[in-house]
Amino acid sequence: MLKVQEIRELIKLVDQSSIDEFSYEYEGSKIKMKKHGAVKSVVEQVHPTAPAPTPQPVPAVQEAPRTESKVETAAVQEVKQEEIQDISNLHKIVSPMVGTFYQSSSPEAEAYVKSGSKVSKDSIVCIVEAMKLFNEIEAEVNGEIVEVLVKDGQLVEYGQALFLVKPE
Structure with a gap:
């Protein structure tokens, strides 16, 4: 048995x-x-x-229904394709070095930029501190900040995306 x-x-x-x-x-x-x-x-x-x-x-193990419509799947795939295309049109501001990301010049100061901020090529968007040197990072493109990808005080890697910018 x-x-x-x-x-x-x-x-x-x-x-x-x-x-x-x-x-x-x-x-x-x-x-x-x-x-x-x-x-x-x-x-x-x-x-x-x-x-x-x-x-x-015997107690049955319940299973969620496995019915999935092809229409829903196609709609989800279309949305994902649109998101990928939207992101591909955005410019990424990346970290030129390994260090600590700071969104402002001091803890009391307001952030250089946030989502929705307009920037020009020479606008300072953040500071990356490496070995006690504070390096100002510029936008390198005219546009609008769509998303800030890192948090204040977070360690960043060389080439890591910091911001997404919608170029003008």
Whole structure:
């Protein structure tokens, strides 16, 4: 006879597989599982001396419906394509060195730029501190800051994107 834990393991395996029906017989034990939306299983303990098998329900592992419409999938793919195209049109301001990102000249000062700020090529957008040297980073492009990608005080790597800018 199979133990409850072994039966639960079988239920999980059937649930994770693509099969819809599973049967198992061994030494008088018979298990039959069918999957239609949710996993359902019944264990029948068959003994040669027993008059009739007694079905014993086993807790089913519920499964979320796996129905996915092709229309929804196509719509999601179109949105992702639009996002990729939107991002590809944006200019990335990257860190020219490894260091610590600062959005302002001092903790009390206002940030150089934030989302929606207009910048020109020579506008200072942040400071990257490396080895006690504070390096002012310029926008290098005329446009509007769309997103600040790092947080104040965060360590940044060489070439890491710091800002996304919509060029004008």
